[in-house]
Amino acid sequence: MINTVVEVENLVKIYPGGVRAVDNISFKVRKGEIYSLLGPNGAGKTTTMKIITTLLKPTSGRVNVGGYSVIEEPQKVRKIIGYVPQDLSADDELTGLENMMLQARLYGYSKSEARRRSIELLEMVGLKEAADKLVKTYSGGMRRRLELAMGLVNEPEVLILDEPTLGLDVQSRIHIWDYIRRIIRENSITVIMTTHYMEEADSLSDRVAIIDRGKIVVEGTPEELKSRISGEIILIYTENEADKQVMDKISTLKDVIDVDKIDKVIRIKVNSIASTINKILNLIEREKVGVKSISIEKPTLEQVFIEYTGRMFRDEEPVDSRRMIAIWRRRR
Amino acid sequence: MIGSATLAIYEREMRKWLRQWWQIVFIIITPLMWMGLFGKSFNFSRFFNIPQDFPLRDIVNQAIEELIIKRFFGGYDYFSFFVVGMMSVFILFTNMWSGMSLVFDRRLGYLTRFLVAPISRTSILVAKILASITRSLLQVTALFIIALALGLKVKPNISIADIALFYITLTILAFSLGALFTGVAVKITSHDLVISIANLVNLPLMFASNAIFPIEQMPDYIQAIARVNPLTYANIITRYAILGIGTPEDLVVSFLYLLAFMAVSISVGIVIASKKFEE
Numbered sequence: 281m282i283n284t285v286v287e288v289e290n291l292v293k294i295y296p297g298g299v300r301a302v303d304n305i306s307f308k309v310r311k312g313e314i315y316s317l318l319g320p321n322g323a324g325k326t327t328t329m330k331i332i333t334t335l336l337k338p339t340s341g342r343v344n345v346g347g348y349s350v351i352e353e354p355q356k357v358r359k360i361i362g363y364v365p366q367d368l369s370a371d372d373e374l375t376g377l378e379n380m381m382l383q384a385r386l387y388g389y390s391k392s393e394a395r396r397r398s399i400e401l402l403e404m405v406g407l408k409e410a411a412d413k414l415v416k417t418y419s420g421g422m423r424r425r426l427e428l429a430m431g432l433v434n435e436p437e438v439l440i441l442d443e444p445t446l447g448l449d450v451q452s453r454i455h456i457w458d459y460i461r462r463i464i465r466e467n468s469i470t471v472i473m474t475t476h477y478m479e480e481a482d483s484l485s486d487r488v489a490i491i492d493r494g495k496i497v498v499e500g501t502p503e504e505l506k507s508r509i510s511g512e513i514i515l516i517y518t519e520n521e522a523d524k525q526v527m528d529k530i531s532t533l534k535d536v537i538d539v540d541k542i543d544k545v546i547r548i549k550v551n552s553i554a555s556t557i558n559k560i561l562n563l564i565e566r567e568k569v570g571v572k573s574i575s576i577e578k579p580t581l582e583q584v585f586i587e588y589t590g591r592m593f594r595d596e597e598p599v600d601s602r603r604m605i606a607i608w609r610r611r612r
Numbered sequence: 613m614i615g616s617a618t619l620a621i622y623e624r625e626m627r628k629w630l631r632q633w634w635q636i637v638f639i640i641i642t643p644l645m646w647m648g649l650f651g652k653s654f655n656f657s658r659f660f661n662i663p664q665d666f667p668l669r670d671i672v673n674q675a676i677e678e679l680i681i682k683r684f685f686g687g688y689d690y691f692s693f694f695v696v697g698m699m700s701v702f703i704l705f706t707n708m709w710s711g712m713s714l715v716f717d718r719r720l721g722y723l724t725r726f727l728v729a730p731i732s733r734t735s736i737l738v739a740k741i742l743a744s745i746t747r748s749l750l751q752v753t754a755l756f757i758i759a760l761a762l763g764l765k766v767k768p769n770i771s772i773a774d775i776a777l778f779y780i781t782l783t784i785l786a787f788s789l790g791a792l793f794t795g796v797a798v799k800i801t802s803h804d805l806v807i808s809i810a811n812l813v814n815l816p817l818m819f820a821s822n823a824i825f826p827i828e829q830m831p832d833y834i835q836a837i838a839r840v841n842p843l844t845y846a847n848i849i850t851r852y853a854i855l856g857i858g859t860p861e862d863l864v865v866s867f868l869y870l871l872a873f874m875a876v877s878i879s880v881g882i883v884i885a886s887k888k889f890e891e
Binding site for chain 2: 333334335355356358359361363365367368369371372373374378381382383385386387388390430
C-alpha cells in the first residue's frame with residue numbers, strides 16, 4: 281500500500297450528451313514503475329489521463345496521486361506531476377529554451393534556476409544545440425523530445441505520457457523510447473503512459489492494462505499477459521492448397537488446438553511447437569502438399585487484446601501477420 | 613501583487629508579439645489611415661469660408677467660431693478633436709482581440725500546459741489582459757506622436773498631470789475591454805465567433821460615441837447608446853486632459869463612470885471565465 285503512487289478507484293466519466301468514456305476503471309500504480317494503458321483510439325485512455333492530471337472532473341470515483349485527491353487538492357497534485365500531452369503543444373514561435381524556461385517558471389523556479397534546469401534537461405534529450413532555435417524549425421522527433429523535457433521540468437514524482445510517440449516513424453519512436461528509459465533510470469520516477477502502439481507498451485512497460493470501451497479488460501506484466509494466450513502459432517506456407525482431408529488429419533494430431541487455412545497458408549495453434557512441429561511437417565510431406573516456408577508467431581499483446589475483447593485492434597500500420605489474424609478471425 | 617507565473621506568461625505574450633513585426637506595422641497603419649484620411653478630410657472651418665465682401669463677415673465669423681467650433685470642438689480644429697477621440701477607439705480596436713491568443717492557445721493545446729501547472733486560472737487571464745493593455749498603450753503612444761507631426765494642437769498649458777490623466781483613462785478603458793473580451797474568449801472556443809463578435813461591436817461603438825462627432829447633434833436613439841458607451845466618457849476625459857475641452861464636473865462624472873464600467877467588466881469576465889474553467 282505504501283508504495284502506491286497513483287490510485288484510481290471506480291472511476292466513471294460520462295460526458296455531457298451521455299457518452300460513457302470511462303466506465304468504472306480501477307488500478308494502482310506502484311512507485312517507480314511504468315504503467316501503460318493500452319487500447320485503441322477512443323477507448324477512454326486520454327479521458328483517464330485528463331482526470332489524473334486534474335484537467336477534467338470525474339463523474340464519480342476516486343483518484344489519488346501521491347496521496348492527494350485530484351478533486352479536493354488539485355494544486356498539490358499539479359505540483360508533483362509532469363504531463364506530456366498528446367498534441368505537440370510547445371509554442372512554435374518561441375525557442376526550445378524559452379519554452380522550457382516558461383514551463384519552469386510556471387512551477388515557481390526563479391529565472392536563473394529555470395535557466396539552469398532548462399539547459400540541463402535540453403542537454404539530456406539532445407537538444408542543447410537547438411536550444412535557441414524556434415520550435416517551428418524542429419523536426420517531429422525533436423519536438424517530442426522537447427515535450428518530454430518540458431514534462432520533467434518540475435522534477436515530478438509522476439510523469440504522465442499521453443501517446444508519447446504519436447505520429448512518429450519507427451526509427452524516431454525507438455529513439456524516444458531510449459530517452460524515456462534513461463529518464464526513468466536516472467530520475468527514479470513513476471510513469472503512467474497511454475499508447476495504442478503494441479510494441480511501445482510491450483517494450484517499455486512494467487505493467488499494462490488493456491483498456492477497451494472505457495473498461496480495463498485485463499492487467500498484468502507484458503510477459504504475464506502474453507503467457508495467458510494458450511498455445512503457440514505455426515504458419516505453414518504450402519506449395520499446393522491443402523484439402524479438407526489434410527486439415528482434418530492435422531487437427532487430430534496430439535497437442536494441436538486449432539487448425540485453419542487461408543488459400544495456401546495453414547495456421548495451426550498448438551500447445552507446444554517443439555512437440556508437434558515434426559509430426560505436422562511429416563504429415564504435410566506425406567500428403568504431397570509441399571512446404572514452401574514456415575513461420576512461427578510469437579504471442580503479442582495484440583493477440584491478448586483480441587483474446588480478451590473478441591475484436592481486432594485498430595492500428596495504423598497493419599503488417600502481414602496482423603492481416604492474417606484479421607482474416608482468420610472473420611472466418612471463424 | 614502580480615505572481616511570477618503571471619509575469620512569465622506576460623513575457624511570453626510580449627515576446628511573441630515583438631517577434632511578429634508585421635503585427636506591429638498593422639496596428640499602426642490602420643489607425644494612421646483613420647487619422648490621415650478621415651481626420652484630415654473633414655476640415656470644418658473650411659465649410660465656413662466666408663467671402664471677403666460678405667456683409668457682416670466678422671460678426672458671422674465670430675458667431676460660427678462661438679456657436680459651432682468652440683461649442684462642439686472646443687475651439688480647436690476638427691483634426692485635433694478627432695484624433696484625441698480616436699485614441700479610445702484604437703484602444704477598443706486592439707483590446708477587442710485580447711481573447712484571440714487564448715482561443716488559439718486552447719486550440720493548439722498550449723492552454724493545457726497552463727491548466728496542469730500549479731498556478732491560478734486568474735494569473736493566465738491577468739497576464740493576457742496585461743499584455744493586451746501594454747500593446748495598446750504602446751500603440752496609442754506611437755499614434756499620438758504621429759498625430760503631433762500631422763498637426764495635432766494640444767492645449768497650451770498642458771502638464772505632466774494631464775498626460776498622466778490621459779494614460780490612466782486609457783489604461784482603465786483597456787483593462788475593462790481586455791477583461792471583457794478575454795473572459796468571453798474563455799467561454800467561446802471558436803475563433804470565428806470571436807472575430808464575428810469583434811467585427812460586430814467595433815463600428816457601432818465607434819460611431820455611437822463622441823469620437824467622431826459631438827453627440828449633441830445625433831438623433832435620440834444614437835445618443836442613448838452614446839451615453840452608455842464607455843468610449844464617450846473616456847473621450848470626455850482625454851479631451852479635457854489634452855485639449856482643455858469640457859468642465860471639471862464632466863471629468864469627475866466620466867471618471868466615476870469608467871471606474872464603474874471597469875468593475876462591471878471585470879466581474880462579468882470573471883463570472884464567465886470561472887464557469888468555463890470549472891468544467
